[in-house]
Amino acid sequence: MNQDAESLPTWRLWGEERVDGAIYTVYLKKVRYHRPTRSASSESDDEISHLEWETVRVRFVKAGTVERLVEALATDDGELESTYVNVFLATYRSFAECSLVLDLLLRRYEALASEDVLPAVVDTSQQHRK
Known part of the structure; x- marks a missing residue:
């Protein structure tokens, strides 16, 4: 059974990170954004948006x-x-x-x-x- 990309969770627990004086809970977050780019075939300043996905690392302090x-x-x-x-x-x-x-x-x-x-x-x- 294939799941559509839209139905997959956008947050995933990655683990804990310990640094001097703090413990963080780390998640990976799938982020969707639109980045406008200039049209190569157009001489105007019109921009075209492309849908892109990026995975970012997000830390939440747990103790410190x-x-x-x-x-x-x-x-x-x-x-x-x-x-x-x-x-x-x-x-x-x-x-x-x-x-x-x-x-x-x-x-x-x-x-x-x-x-x-x-x-x-x-x-x-x-x-x-x-």
């Missing part, structure tokens, strides 16, 4: 030090995972002082601001600051 939990508030490309942010903000007072978390957030912001020297890093650090 307060420092790593603050770092995990935004993904590597600066996107927020709203469920994690809400859970962290609702529970951090049970395992950390408010002043410590605020200090870590300010240090993170300052570190991202100092990374603006490279053009490729500018977009990512600006997304993190948002």
